[in-house]
Amino acid sequence: MNELMERYIYAVVKRLPEKQREEVKKELRSNIEDMLQGSKRIEDLEEILTQLGEPRILANEYRDKQRHLIGPAWMDDYLNVLKIVMVVVVSLALVFGLFEDLFNTDSNNIFGFVFEVFFKAIGNMWDAALSAFAVVTLVFVGIEAAESSPKKRTWKLQDLPQLPKEDSPKIKRGHAIAGLIFEIIFGSIWIFLLYYNVSYIGWFEEGTGWTVTVPLFSNAAIMTYIPAFIISVIIGIAAELLKVFYGAWNLQVVLGHTIHKFIAFLVMVGFLSMTDLINPLFTEQVLSYGVMDATQIAEMYHGIAIGIIALTALGVVADLIKCWILFLKRGRQSK
Amino acid sequence: MDPNLMQNLKSELRRGTQMLAVLSQLEKMQYGYSLLQDLTEKNVQIEAGTLYPLLRRLDTQGLLESEWDTSESRPRKYYRLSKEGIQIYEELKQEWKDIVSEIEKLTGGETK
The missing domain is CATH 1.10.8 (Helicase, Ruva Protein; domain 3)
Structure with missing residues (x-):
């Protein structure tokens, strides 16, 4: 008893x-x-x-006082930040993980290869998700602890957020997040391809599997240009984050979007118009087949570059006009 | 009507008053169980699992003073209002009266 x-x-x-x-x-x-x-x-x-x-x-x-790591007052902010950080980190992990795994496999048959890459990718994403979860949680636990300390911060009226402009055309949350993932994945794939261009872009020849024997680009030129692309991708991610954050085509989002498109376009024009972009050895390789002479080859490069720039310019202009009209029209209706 | 909801609303309403009930009975020395019986006799609903921790909290907050009586076969902890507690109890009593009259006016208990 x-x-x-x-x-x-x-x-x-x-x-x-x-x-x-x-x-x-x-x-x-x-x-x-x-x-x-x-x-x-x-x-x-x-x-x-x-x-x-x-x-x-x-x-x-x-117990003297209630204990919690993250209280109800911060829960909403915590969950929102957690969602976005998870999306960003997990998609980054997927891209970089896939690249790393695709070229570092131990299997020598196709099924083993697919399984290995598949499970490694899942493992990468899981690790990334766990770390992201831990970091975000720790940050909020810190905020909560600081907030509940004796010298409690008083909120100020100035801290109130602006009302969302009711008339700004909405961006669906799903679309905004998809845009963010898209930007991260393709941005990082592009930078990865450029960084390892020597192995992936160029004249392929069949040796032990298909490998690049003569790279298309001059590696030195690419390496000096990579920081510009990285900046462009970061600005792109920031612009997409704005869309997720505001959820509507307001001034901040439209400006962010415009700056992003503009810089991305400038970076691409700068890239294509570099005089030492093409590897001289690659040109020689093409010449050796005797189908084209040196002037024709130079003209072809030039034509391709102009073509890409013109097409992209068209796309960018159309996109910007569309989003500014959307933005301005709504603004006028409300007056 | 969800009976759980009713129960929750009622106990939410009562929560703050339990402390007042406890303070009111501690002008004289009492130990935990005697206080529980005392309150039950007077038809005040309070659970043992609520009362004992509440006593401890009021003690740490300085509203009560406590001492162990070890003279009997087994030790018992006695509580009573401290000086500060008496003062606080008087103020809370006044607050309670105010609340009752305010709510009475609103709910039409008195027509003035």
Whole structure:
């Protein structure tokens, strides 16, 4: 009978801070014995303990203050940030993981290869998701701890967010997130391809599998240009994040979108118009087939570059006109 | 009507008053169980699992003073209002009266 009582008391006090345990243990023992009123019947004890309730809950009552890592006040912000960070980090992990795995497999048949890449990719994403979860959670635990410290921050009226412009055309959250993932994945694929262009872009010849024997681009030229692409992709990701954040074509989003398109276009024009972009050895390789002469080859490069620039320019202009008209029209209707 | 909802609303309403009930009975020395019986006799609903932790909290907050009586066969912890507790109890009592009259006016208990 005593054992049951001690087990109950233990279940309560083990959840309390060390320095409270002895005292609460004494109190509980004394109270329970008082309630027993001298009875030695196990049924009476059982009834009393049931009445006192679940030890976990009783222990919680004894605690001085409520404890939590992230309280209800921060929960919404926490979940929103967590979602976006997860999406970004997991898609990055997928891209970089896939690249790394595709070219570092141990399997020598196609099924083994597919399985290996598949499971490695899942593993990468899982790791990334766990780290992202841990980091975001820790940051919010920090915020919560700072907020609940004695010198509690008082909120100011200036901190209130602007009302979303009701009339700004909405961007569906799904679309915005898809755009973000798209930007991250293709941006990083493009930079990866350029960085390893020596192995992926050029004159393929069949040796032990298809390998590039003569790269199309001059590697030195590419390496000096990669930072520009990285900046362009980062701006692109920022512009997509704005869309996720505001969820509507407001001024910030339209400006961000315009700056992104503009810079991406400039970076591409700059890239294609580099005079030393093409590897001279590649030109020689083409010449060796005798189908075209040097001027024709130069003209072809030039034509392709102009063609790409013109097409992209058209696309960018059309896109920007569309989104500015959308934005301006809505603004006028509200007046 | 969901009976759980009713129960929750009622106990939410009662929560703050339990402390007042406890303070009111501690002008004289009492130990946990005697206080529980005392309150039950007077038809005040409070669970043992709520009362004991509440006593401890009021004790740490300085509203009560407590001492262990070890003269009997087994030790008992006695509580009573501290000096500060008496003052606080008087103020809370006034607050309670105000609340009752405010709510009375609103709910039409008194027509003035």
